[in-house]
Amino acid sequence: MSTRKGLIAAALLLLATTGSAFADTDRGLNLGHLASPGEISPWDIDVSPDGTGLPPGSGTPAQGLIVYTQKCVVCHGVNGAGGTFRTPLAGGQGTLGVPGKRPVKTIGSFWPYATSVFAYIRRAMPYDSPKSLSSDELYAVTAYLLQLNGLIGQNDVMNAQTLPKVLMPNRNGFKPWTRGD
Amino acid sequence: MSEDRSELHEAAPVAGNGLLGRQAFVRGATALATLGYVLRQPAGAEPLPIQPWMTQPNGPVLPYDRPSRFESNVVRGAGDRQPGSPIGVGNIKTPLHLLTGTITPAGLHHARFHSGIPDIDPDKHELLIHGMVKRPLVFTVEALSRYPMESHIYFHECGGNSEIMYADEPSQGGVQGIHGQVSCSEWTGVRLAILMEEAGVDPKATWILAEGADASAMTRSVPMDKVMKDALIALYQNGERVMPSVGYPMRLLLPGFEGNMQVKWLRRIKALPGPTESRDETSKYTETYPDGISTQFNLYIEAKSVITRPAPELKMPGPGLYELSGLAWSGYGKVNKVEVSADGGKSWTEAHLEGPGSLLAMTRFRLPWRWDGGPALLQSRATDNTGNVQPTRAQMLAKRGPWANYHANCITTWSVAPSGDVTHVYA
Numbered sequence: 001m002s003t004r005k006g007l008i009a010a011a012l013l014l015l016a017t018t019g020s021a022f023a024d025t026d027r028g029l030n031l032g033h034l035a036s037p038g039e040i041s042p043w044d045i046d047v048s049p050d051g052t053g054l055p056p057g058s059g060t061p062a063q064g065l066i067v068y069t070q071k072c073v074v075c076h077g078v079n080g081a082g083g084t085f086r087t088p089l090a091g092g093q094g095t096l097g098v099p100g101k102r103p104v105k106t107i108g109s110f111w112p113y114a115t116s117v118f119a120y121i122r123r124a125m126p127y128d129s130p131k132s133l134s135s136d137e138l139y140a141v142t143a144y145l146l147q148l149n150g151l152i153g154q155n156d157v158m159n160a161q162t163l164p165k166v167l168m169p170n171r172n173g174f175k176p177w178t179r180g181d
Numbered sequence: 182m183s184e185d186r187s188e189l190h191e192a193a194p195v196a197g198n199g200l201l202g203r204q205a206f207v208r209g210a211t212a213l214a215t216l217g218y219v220l221r222q223p224a225g226a227e228p229l230p231i232q233p234w235m236t237q238p239n240g241p242v243l244p245y246d247r248p249s250r251f252e253s254n255v256v257r258g259a260g261d262r263q264p265g266s267p268i269g270v271g272n273i274k275t276p277l278h279l280l281t282g283t284i285t286p287a288g289l290h291h292a293r294f295h296s297g298i299p300d301i302d303p304d305k306h307e308l309l310i311h312g313m314v315k316r317p318l319v320f321t322v323e324a325l326s327r328y329p330m331e332s333h334i335y336f337h338e339c340g341g342n343s344e345i346m347y348a349d350e351p352s353q354g355g356v357q358g359i360h361g362q363v364s365c366s367e368w369t370g371v372r373l374a375i376l377m378e379e380a381g382v383d384p385k386a387t388w389i390l391a392e393g394a395d396a397s398a399m400t401r402s403v404p405m406d407k408v409m410k411d412a413l414i415a416l417y418q419n420g421e422r423v424m425p426s427v428g429y430p431m432r433l434l435l436p437g438f439e440g441n442m443q444v445k446w447l448r449r450i451k452a453l454p455g456p457t458e459s460r461d462e463t464s465k466y467t468e469t470y471p472d473g474i475s476t477q478f479n480l481y482i483e484a485k486s487v488i489t490r491p492a493p494e495l496k497m498p499g500p501g502l503y504e505l506s507g508l509a510w511s512g513y514g515k516v517n518k519v520e521v522s523a524d525g526g527k528s529w530t531e532a533h534l535e536g537p538g539s540l541l542a543m544t545r546f547r548l549p550w551r552w553d554g555g556p557a558l559l560q561s562r563a564t565d566n567t568g569n570v571q572p573t574r575a576q577m578l579a580k581r582g583p584w585a586n587y588h589a590n591c592i593t594t595w596s597v598a599p600s601g602d603v604t605h606v607y608a
Contacts, residue, residue: 028375028378028379029327029328029379030379031320031324031325031327031328032310032318032319032320032324032376032379032380033318033319034316034317034318035309035311035317035318035319039319040309040311040317043309043392043448043449044311044451045398046390046392046400046451046457046459047457048453048455048457048458049455049457049458053457075267096469096473097471097472097473097474098473099471102583102584103469103473103584105464105469107464110463110464110475111463111464112458112463113458113463115458116457116458116459116460116463116464117460119400119457119459119460120459120460123392123397123398123400124295124296124396124397124398124460127267127296128267130296130396130397130398131398173473173474173475174463174467174474174475174476174477175474175475175476175477176476176477176478177468177476177477177478177479177480178476179481
């Protein structure tokens with residue numbers, strides 16, 4: 001489209017919309033379209049602490065170690081110790097609230113919900129190809145990280161039922177901010 | 182004229198180390214106009230030169246203008262990146278010391294990013310509103326552009342801005358490096374409440390999730406009362422489309438709240454019965470106190486100010502009259518007082534505040550200062566219209582401890598040495 005045609009089209013659109021927009025405000029413009037469940041599904045990737053949003057599938061720490069070795073260890077290091085990206089994923093338990101000592105914040109020492117770990121990996125990891133892991137891979141690598149932190153056993157299976165029940169050590173370590181803090 | 186000049190040069194200071202009263206600003210423009218200037222001796226002065234650009238037409242006219250080539254130092258920068266972290270993770274900061282007024286040029290707005298800057302085609306970008314609503318809806322950018330819009334001037338500050346103020350040693354990163362994750366713009370867009378009403382929100386939905394279209398799908402939870410009160414889907418920044426690093430083609434604006442919650446590249450809003458406890462509201466953006474307990478949902482930016490001139494980046498050329506100037510803001514409302522000290526907080530005087538100042542926008546403050554060439558410790562302290570007073574660093578640490586990381590709003594001290602060098606000190 002030429003610039004001139006584009007300008008004319010834009011001007012006509014503006015005229016058309018300013019004519020109707022304000023007349024319709026009271027009952028809403030309703031310029032969105034109704035979204036079907038099938039449309040929403042690929043974007044609906046969040047997970048709540050009670051497990052709402054977790055997909056079908058499952059994984060174990062052993063399976064997770066394979067995924068971790070293939071896709072995570074380059075940045076996060078062996079045993080989640082922190083590699084290229086120097087944030088450790090494991091350890092640090094017992095370092096919160098120790099006088100004079102900087103807390104070491106990891107999944108095991110700091111994260112209050114296991115579901116948040118799953119949801120974060122699901123949306124943002126691996127860094128160079130986020131949203132590429134299957135549900136089974138997500139459960140598996142989450143299971144591996146939880147096991148690495150001593151929060152589940154070697155043979156525990158993580159799925160939509162078991163993951164929300166994992167007790168995180170710092171679950172009660174948060175309080176809502178109030179003015180004056 | 183000479184009387185006016187002598188008045189300023191000889192005026193009695195109203196606070197220690199040469200601070201002159203803000204009333205100097207209203208005594209007359211002529212007095213101000215002579216700040217720091219000395220007439221050239223008529224004898225021996227060269228005639229004013231005829232420069233090349235005065236005698237020939239020149240220069241192309243650009244379709245989109247840009248700053249003079251002599252302003253090439255006015256750029257974002259001083260970003261920090263965790264060593265070894267991927268290229269797309271980091272921030273880039275506003276050169277506060279090189280700007281004045283209150284509006285940040287769009288291209289100089291600070292940016293924090295977690296997976297680079299997405300290159301979004303606006304014709305393919307969509308906003309989904311779903312969850313606990315009667316009618317889940319999808320809006321195109323074109324559709325949103327047809328809704329009635331509002332413009333507001335709001336500051337925007339990263340919750341991690343000035344984090345280095347918690348460090349044991351004062352950072353020498355300058356005002357840009359220490360405080361450059363704050364900016365202020367005129368934002369234009371559609372009230373989110375209008376769209377939520379069209380979707381029909383279940384009264385039991387007390388939070389929303391907001392999610393970005395960037396590769397990391399930045400996700401934060403926001404209380405529904407804020408959503409319905411003044412949340413804006415911003416499509417424009419200072420009159421033009423929102424810049425790519427600031428959220429093009431649309432971003433969430435939550436006036437007065439910490440920047441990270443104001444999700445950029447916004448693609449999804451989900452009404453929920455509670456927060457999803459996302460990574461960036463649990464593992465990050467929480468403040469851990471000495472007892473090990475962390476505060477969560479640290480929503481509001483508290484009263485804060487900083488002197489932007491002088492600053493460590495700007496060496497003082499020599500003793501004489503100067504204008505101290507800086508920025509002040511508060512997420513609770515507006516700044517109604519900024520006090521300035523030149524002696525490390527022993528004595529204070531009120532600075533002149535420019536303009537009436539609108540709610541949740543930046544305020545520019547100014548104060549004349551006669552520097553005698555001796556050591557000086559410059560500080561500013563903001564008070565907002567709700568009585569929230571900017572704390573000293575010692576007060577902030579006493580309350581939150583050294584590992585809170587976020588929302589550092591304490592007073593900054595610039596130390597001016599007789600050499601004219603300005604450094605950051607703790608005082």
